[in-house]
Amino acid sequence: MALLGLVGGMDYISTADYYMRICAEYRKRVGRPWRSPKVLIYSLDFSEVYRLQELGDWGGLAELIADAAATLERAGASVLAICSNTAHKVVGAVRSRLGVPLVSIVEAVGERVMADGVKRVGLLGTRFTMGESFYRYSLLELGLEEVLLPLPEDAAWVSNLIYEDLVRGVVRDEAVSRFKSVLDEMASRGAEGFVLGCGELPMLVRNRSEFVGYRLYNSLAIHVSAIVDKVQELEKA
Template sequence: MRTIGLLGGMSWESSAHYYRLINQETRRRLGGTHSAPSVMVSVDFAAIEALQHAGDWVSLAGRMVDAAVQAERGGAELLVLCTNTMHKLADAMQQAISIALLHIADPVGQAIADQGLSRVGLLGTAFTMEQPFLRERLERNHGLQVITPAPEDRASIHRIIYDELVRGIVTDESRALYRAVMARLADSGAQAIILGCTEIMLLVDQADSPVPLFDTTTLHALAAVEAALAEGPS
């Protein structure tokens, strides 16, 4: 099994779930006391968040490239970026390393397509919902039609992620708001909903949605194990 590089800390709350899911799946696949060989580079999210909201993606690209190179030098044989939003910089990171970066959109898009679904709602940070880097890859590579919530709902989704979920705060009030947003997306024709922020799975699960949910954290983690166990390049 190849060594998985985890680029985390954005936030550490979801990075901890990545680590748990990857090792649970490795034990399920290999049995016994097996766990996944891995290295993690974990950044300080306070600095990342400040640069995100300042719109300084040039500085962020430099930090992400440096972290990716650090993971490769530490022994990673494939790279998992444990956040949706920072996949905006996935191409720059991939160009800087010789190992494969497992893009978060691909296992998600494949899982949705495998279910015969085509019109999906996307929840995430405002960056993920409003910028094209995730939506366009899902549309181009997986034939999906991606819709997002109304502007006021996008603002609420974003606020809850940054003010609550990345801090480990989970409230019934916020869960009710997410439920209402998901119901409105379903009413707008969404056949399924992508939980396109790695913290959202801390707040809602399938029982909260009228349509199937596709959690990027879980699907990305499982795909990492699959890639690490595969023969040859990922």
């Protein structure tokens, strides 16, 4: 069996979601009870990750994540993934340190959107994911025509909501209502779908009838599918 290595802890709630979804998806595909993938998790201290992001020390963040990924590789991992959208700003630097494949969330999301024939999407996430160019440019390079961002005040609100509430597992009804308004505003500018570019954002829309009919791309779920694809590919090799 392939050994999957996950760099997590950004934050622990989404990392736990990754682990549960990967195991469930793998078991569903294999079709055998009790069968689970072999997984190693290196959970980072999120306070250190957040500090480096706030300082704009992307080199330091790349080193931190690359060290974790290299540790997983030395432990025997044959495929790796970073359990964070924002951290994919440094995915190139991390990959350069590795001798095994690393499954990118941005590439997986872009491929799914393109497969649906969607050309214009709205991107939501932390202020780093929305404000830095790495995510938008990667999606455009994959063939999308336009990646829209929320209005500045909405972008600030979404990012603050992630760090102040969602990473603590807090979902308020008023936040759900405003989030819907943010999506509606982006749709008025031509967004055909919306990339939930943060592992915690799906908490706002899960089991909510308000979002029926919205084309939502859950980046975490899409990433999980791509990760399991790679694990199974290695197991068949």
